[in-house]
Amino acid sequence: MVLMRLLATSVFFLLFYISNAIAFVQEISPGVFVHIGKHLDVDEGYDGDICNIGFIVGDDAIAVIDTGGNYLVGNQLRQYIAENFKQPIKYVINTHAHLDHVYGNISFDEAEIYGHENLPKAMKLRANIYDRLNEKYLGKIASSSPLVVATKFVEIGQDVNLDLGNRMITLSAYLVAHTEADLTVYDQKTQVLWSGDLVFKERTPVIDGNIHGFIKALQSINELQISQIVPGHGIPSSKEYATQPMLDYLSTLRDDIRQYINEGQSLEYALEHAAKSEKEKWLLFDIQNKRNVNQVYPMMEWE
Ligand SMILES: [Zn+2]
Numbered sequence: 001m002v003l004m005r006l007l008a009t010s011v012f013f014l015l016f017y018i019s020n021a022i023a024f025v026q027e028i029s030p031g032v033f034v035h036i037g038k039h040l041d042v043d044e045g046y047d048g049d050i051c052n053i054g055f056i057v058g059d060d061a062i063a064v065i066d067t068g069g070n071y072l073v074g075n076q077l078r079q080y081i082a083e084n085f086k087q088p089i090k091y092v093i094n095t096h097a098h099l100d101h102v103y104g105n106i107s108f109d110e111a112e113i114y115g116h117e118n119l120p121k122a123m124k125l126r127a128n129i130y131d132r133l134n135e136k137y138l139g140k141i142a143s144s145s146p147l148v149v150a151t152k153f154v155e156i157g158q159d160v161n162l163d164l165g166n167r168m169i170t171l172s173a174y175l176v177a178h179t180e181a182d183l184t185v186y187d188q189k190t191q192v193l194w195s196g197d198l199v200f201k202e203r204t205p206v207i208d209g210n211i212h213g214f215i216k217a218l219q220s221i222n223e224l225q226i227s228q229i230v231p232g233h234g235i236p237s238s239k240e241y242a243t244q245p246m247l248d249y250l251s252t253l254r255d256d257i258r259q260y261i262n263e264g265q266s267l268e269y270a271l272e273h274a275a276k277s278e279k280e281k282w283l284l285f286d287i288q289n290k291r292n293v294n295q296v297y298p299m300m301e302w303e
Contacts, residue, residue, distance in 0.1 A: 024080050028236050029190040029228060031057040031167070035077065037068075037233060039203045039283050042100065046137040048145075049073050051100045051232055054194075055081060056187055058164020061090035064111065065185050065194050066232075067104030070138055070145040074104025091162055093171060094150055095196025095232065096179045097122035098208070099130040105148035114160070115150030116173045116181035123149055154183055174198070176210040177217035178232075184221070191227040192236075199242045201234025204288035205249055211296050215250050218243050249278050253289075257297050270297050 025033040034054040040046055048069025055064045055077070062081060067074045081089060092108045094115040095101060102123070105113060116122075127147060134142035154160045154173040162169050167189050174182040178197045185194040197206060198217050207214060221229075222243050229242040253275040260270045274293045279285050 024076065025054060028230070029187075029192050032187060032190055032192050032230075033057070034230055034236060036235065037100070039233065041284055041287060042133055042137070044137075046133075048100065048103065048134075048138055048141070051098075051197075052230055052234075053077055053101075053104070054230065055089070056164060056167070056169060056185075057085060057087060058167035060087060060165025061163075062087050063091040063093060063162060063164055063169055063185070064089055064108060065093045065230075066095055066101040066196070067092060067108060069100040069103045070134070070141050071104060071106050072141060072145075074107025074145075077104070078107045087165075090164070092150075093183065093185055093194075094119060095184070095194065096182050097126060098179065098197065098206075099126070099133065101196070101232070103130075103134065103145045103147060105150075106145055109148075112152050113148065113150040114152045114154060114162075114171060114183075116183045117153045117155045118173075118181040119153070119183075120149050122179060122181040123147060174217045175213050177213040178206065179209045182209070182217065186224070186226075191225055192230060193221065193224065193226045193228070193239075194230045195221065195232065195242070197232035199229055199231035199246055201231045201237060201242060201245075202283050203233050204282040204285045205246055205292070206288060207250075207292045207295050210299070211250060211254050215247065215254070218247055218250070245281060249275060249282070252278055253292060253296065254300075257293065257300050261297070261301055267293070267297050 025035045027033050034052055037049050037051040040050045053066040053068050055062050089108055089111050092111040092113045097119055154171045156173045160171040170186040172184050182196055182198055226239040228236050229239055230236045256274040257270055271290050271293050275289055
């Protein structure tokens with residue numbers, strides 16, 4: 001029974017990836033289109049197409065959500081929209097500052113770019129490192145993908161509604177969680193939530209903010225009426241399938257690290273052992289889990 005389910009899920013993933021590769025985007029709910037990025041690290045082979053990007057279509061306007069890691073990915077999305085829809089791309093929404101999500105902004109120069117109130121600061125903080133990584137892995141493509149920063153902002157606790165024409169989408173800004181500038185997009189019409197990297201599917205979650213805030217953000221997402229979640233990485237799914245594995249991983253990591261600190265175990269020990277029980281559930285686990293321990297342990301040591 002378990003084996004059958006596993007097989008069915010694998011076949012579903014495979015078909016999803018294949019059809020995505022052919023069609024560039026999938027319409028996962030009426031008017032909601034997603035391009036699924038590849039599960040690659042920012043390392044050898046990085047091509048700027050590793051996260052989910054896409055758009056929501058209203059009667060009068062289109063909102064693009066995340067733009068990919070360079071102008072080529074952004075252009076591909078832009079071209080697909082131009083070939084298939086007459087509505088203009090009025091809005092671009094950045095879910096956070098990570099390089100794979102925002103360096104395609106340059107392809108949408110006529111749109112208003114929305115982000116979290118902390119987004120410019122978060123981008124500036126990482127700009128030097130990202131310029132170097134892009135140059136290293138993307139070569140010439142990087143020089144044609146300068147960073148374009150949002151000009152419209154969403155404050156924490158003050159949702160912003162954007163009207164696409166008979167279709168309202170709601171932008172919500174979070175306290176420090178995956179990063180210090182996480183933004184979600186909720187489509188009122190279909191109840192689809194674009195979570196950005198507050199949700200990872202299949203690949204190991206990244207903590208570049210605060211583990212407690214991350215868990216709280218997921219708990220507050222759990223309280224919303226949601227038909228599907230479009231994660232920052234991986235296949236869209238129901239709310240439970242998206243948030244529960246995240247909560248399991250993050251709370252296991254937090255509990256383990258707290259226990260090691262209480263026992264006087266070192267960071268090195270934590271790097272080897274924390275959240276090991278989650279290893280089989282996630283892709284790219286060894287490298288990313290270690291990065292997470294490096295982020296969380298020093299922070300929790302002072303609590
Ligand atoms: Zn991210």
